[in-house]
Amino acid sequence: MASTILVIEDMSDVQENIAEILEMDNYKVLTASDGREGVKLALEHKPDLIICDISMPVLDGYGVLHMLQKRDEMSHIPFIFLSARAERTDIRKGMELGADDYLVKPFDPMELLHAVEIRLKKSQRLRQELTPDLTGFNSLLQTANGNDLLKDLREGRNINSYKKKQLIYAAGNHPTYMYFILKGKVKTSRHNEDGKEIITRIFNEGEFLGYKALLEEGTYQDEAEAITPVELAVIPRSDFEALVYSNMDVMRKFLRLLTANISESEQHLLGLAYNSLRKKVADALLYLYRKYNPDKTPGFSLDIGRDNIAAIAGVAKESLIRTLGDFRDEQLIRIEEGSIMIENLAKLERMVN
Numbered sequence: 001m002a003s004t005i006l007v008i009e010d011m012s013d014v015q016e017n018i019a020e021i022l023e024m025d026n027y028k029v030l031t032a033s034d035g036r037e038g039v040k041l042a043l044e045h046k047p048d049l050i051i052c053d054i055s056m057p058v059l060d061g062y063g064v065l066h067m068l069q070k071r072d073e074m075s076h077i078p079f080i081f082l083s084a085r086a087e088r089t090d091i092r093k094g095m096e097l098g099a100d101d102y103l104v105k106p107f108d109p110m111e112l113l114h115a116v117e118i119r120l121k122k123s124q125r126l127r128q129e130l131t132p133d134l135t136g137f138n139s140l141l142q143t144a145n146g147n148d149l150l151k152d153l154r155e156g157r158n159i160n161s162y163k164k165k166q167l168i169y170a171a172g173n174h175p176t177y178m179y180f181i182l183k184g185k186v187k188t189s190r191h192n193e194d195g196k197e198i199i200t201r202i203f204n205e206g207e208f209l210g211y212k213a214l215l216e217e218g219t220y221q222d223e224a225e226a227i228t229p230v231e232l233a234v235i236p237r238s239d240f241e242a243l244v245y246s247n248m249d250v251m252r253k254f255l256r257l258l259t260a261n262i263s264e265s266e267q268h269l270l271g272l273a274y275n276s277l278r279k280k281v282a283d284a285l286l287y288l289y290r291k292y293n294p295d296k297t298p299g300f301s302l303d304i305g306r307d308n309i310a311a312i313a314g315v316a317k318e319s320l321i322r323t324l325g326d327f328r329d330e331q332l333i334r335i336e337e338g339s340i341m342i343e344n345l346a347k348l349e350r351m352v353n
Contacts, residue, residue, distance in 0.1 A: 003048040003120055004028045008038030008064060009082065010056045014105065018051065018082075021109045022116070035059025039067050042074060049120055051103075054083040054094070065097050078119035158234040168224040168232070169210060175220060177234045179209040184230030185304065188222035189311060199311040202227070202291060202304075214240055227304055275352075277315060281323040282351045284313035285333070289342055301339035 005027050009015040012033070019029045030045060032038035036058045042050060050068075054061035061081055068074040080101040081094045094102055100122075101115050159182065162168055168179070168186060186203040200222050203209050213220045214237060275283060285302065288309070293300040302309075310320040324340070327333045332348055334341045342348065 002026050002028045004030065004045060005116065006030045006032065006038065006042055006045070006047040006050045006052075008032045008035060008050065008052040008056070008061070010034055010053060014053075018112065021112060025113055027116070035061065035064040038064050042068055042077070043071070046073065047077065048123070049078045049080070049116060051080045051082055051116075054081055062093065062097060065094070065099060069098050076123065078123045080115060080119065158236075160232045160234055162226040162230040162232065164226055164228055166226050166230075168226060168230075169220050171220050171223045173220050175210055175213040176237050178211050178214055178237070178240050180233040180235060181205050181207050181209060182231040182233055185227040186224055186230055187227050187308060187311075188224050190222050197311045198314050199308060202288065202308075202312070204292060211240075227308060277319055277323060278326075279352055280313040280315055281309075281320060281327070282332075282348045284309055285327075285340065285342065286345075286348055286352060287312065289345070296345070299341065301336070301341045303339040 005022055007015055007018050007022070007029060009018065009031070010033050015031055015033070019031055022029050030041050030047060032041050035052075035056050038050075038052060039059065041047075042064075050064075052061045052064050059067075061083070065079055065081075068077070068079070075098075078100045079098065080103060081099045082103050082105060084105045100119050103112060103115060160179075162184075169175070171190065181203055183205055185205075186209055187199050188201050188203070188209075189197050189199045191197050203224075209224060209232070210220070288302050288304065289300070292302070306317055306320060306324075310317040313320060315323075324333065324335065327348075328335055332342070332344045334343050
């Protein structure tokens with residue numbers, strides 16, 4: 001299927017020339033004669049790429065890019081600026097706004113086609129759903145700059161091992177690495193003024209750890225501790241920054257990849273503040289069940305320790321044990337050799353909702 005390209009250009013002869021060149025190379029072309037019309041067409045048709053002049057009536061190219069970048073569904077579309085000006089300040093302004101390329105008029109037809117082809121191929125790679133694992137991260141790095149920056153990690157270097165209950169990083173420290181969990185489980189937690197631990201999140205194999213502080217350029221707000229024996233791939237801060245700051249599309253993709261759990265975490269924390277004891281325990285069990293058994297495999301059991309479950313629920317261990325006993329008597333769960341199996345998932349979900 002031919003890619004659709006939107007050309008926004010107020011000079012009719014230049015617009016027709018660009019459209020003719022692109023159509024001869026089997027692209028589907030939409031045209032607009034000013035920025036406002038261009039934005040309207042972009043929102044309506046969602047083209048695969050946009051070529052836009054800078055100096056135009058009604059709304060200039062910078063305005064077009066600014067309006068489209070504010071919309072999530074449009075922000076991934078490659079954007080090529082077109083201008084008769086070639087001053088460094090114009091180019092820099094366009095790139096800072098999020099443009100992907102910059103062509104100076106007059107240009108050679110092959111120069112135009114080459115720029116279009118490169119940006120479309122890169123966009124297609126970035127649109128692919130990346131797996132939240134080392135392979136996905138490596139693919140993202142290669143898309144960003146063509147380098148295999150995780151070669152050392154795959155060869156076994158920069159792999160840290162941690163024993164059960166060993167601290168990985170502490171709250172208040174400045175991050176120097178992002179971590180990828182190759183093996184085991186990690187918890188992040190905070191302590192209140194009385195020293196009570198509240199687990200903010202459980203991380204499993206195939207997940208990234210410690211990225212929030214890097215993105216915020218701040219310090220760790222939680223501490224991270226191994227729940228089981230853990231192996232972590234260590235990604236230096238310099239590699240992380242080289243990735244997210246090298247390309248605006250890559251930054252957006254990486255942010256979506258890493259922050260998909262934010263709303264879930266917020267709901268969990270709200271539950272800690274306002275739910276009843278039974279709801280808190282039910283919510284903790286459901287959180288762990290969904291995290292480690294997304295396919296709802298029958299017979300799945302939870303075994304991460306009562307202390308950790310209590311810290312996830314935000315309740316005292318004694319209260320947790322008593323409530324688990326009630327749930328067992330109500331046939332909501334089954335307990336065998338310390339492991340918890342959910343017997344009535346629907347009823348637990350209704351309790352929380």
